[in-house]
Amino acid sequence: MGEPMPGGTDPQRLGLLASALAGRPVTVTAGPPGAPAVTDGRSIRVDPAADPAERLRSVVVQAALLAAGSLDVAVVRRLRHRTRLARRYLAVEGARALAGQAALLPPAARDLLEVAPVRSASPAESLAVARGATPVADPPPCFGAIDPARLLATAARDRSEAAARHAPRRAAPGRLERIPEPDAAPDADDIADPFTSPVGGGGALGNCSGA
Secondary structure, three states, X not given: OOOOOOOOOOHHHHHHHHHHHHOOXXXXXXXXXXXXXXXXXXXXXXXXXXXXXXXXXXXXXXXXXXXXXXXXXXXXXXXXXXXXXXXXXXXXXXXXXXXXXHHHOOHHHHHHXXXXXXXXXXXXXXXXXXHOOOOOOOOOHHHOOOOHHHHHHHHHHHXXXXXXXXXXXXXXXXXXXXXXXXXXXXXXXXOOOOOOOOOOOOHHHXXXXXX
């Protein structure tokens, strides 16, 4: 999407910010009005009706999750069809991911570092906290949401594209013609003797002797 969103937000500039934070190319597009921000691993969808500052914060959070490995397939599979667990995980892991990107956060999003305490050192630890009995406050709206189905679909496409790129090329149908080798220099034994004939009698000169 190339047109500015309501409020003057330029999706291209948000995409540059998201790519810088995520460490990979990421685009920013408009999602359904009122829907939380989500990413499929390649793009981030934000609410076009939200306040521009809120959209920026949402992009920062989702991009930080991508950078921190928070949305890797091994983790996301455990969140599929488990909305409450995904929400608790987002609250814990979102704080950790933002802390890891603290040096790159724009000034307008640095207040996100104070939203929640950092409770873990890895996605696996965040998942363990989310699955445990420790009380975890809901993530703020700017954290958006995690959409396991979209993330897993993108991972499947990536695997398929990678396999297609590395597939061995098939030989062209039909019989391959043999390329003739250059003529080799004849051996001494292969040089014909013009003065002898393989069939008796003395060759060309012998045949010319008087009959």
